[in-house]
């Protein structure tokens with residue numbers, strides 16, 4: 001077989017963003033996994049909840065990023081500490097490991113119990129937000145916790161934790 005010799009031109013341009021695929025914004029290598037992502041966290045406007053900054057999304061909303069920020073050891077995919085950090089909201093753990101801000105997804109995500117509004121029973125999708133929670137009681141946005149209920153929930157929580 002004849003070998004074809006291709007001329008490889010050296011490019012000094014960074015690869016496109018591994019998350020959105022764009023090359024418009026400046027790209028940086030992530031600290032956690034060495035992938036190229038676009039966007040500078042300093043562009044983030046406080047409380048804008050913007051998800052346009054890929055570098056921020058990866059650092060803040062993935063297990064890979066969380067694992068690195070929290071300075072855990074070993075691999076995030078098998079990290080017990082990461083799992084413990086999300087034990088009370090396993091749905092978030094799965095989302096952090098599986099969402100579109102990941103380069104590699106969590107192998108064998110655990111099954112989690114869905115969360116329901118304690119008043120109307122509506123399913124609450126934790127990663128989507130639009131709910132409030134107090135002492136493990138979840139409410140959808142249509143059923144905000146009233147002042148009276150707030151007191152009751154806290155009282156019940158306290159009596160439960162005393163039983164233990």
Ligand SMILES: [Zn+2]
Pocket residue numbers: 017018019020021022037038039054055
């Ligand atoms: Zn990007």
Ligand SMILES: [Zn+2]
Pocket residue numbers: 030031032033034058064065
């Ligand atoms: Zn990473």
Ligand SMILES: [Zn+2]
Pocket residue numbers: 066067068072073075076079080081082083
């Ligand atoms: Zn970890």
Ligand SMILES: [Zn+2]
Pocket residue numbers: 117118119120121122139140141142143
């Ligand atoms: Zn509700």
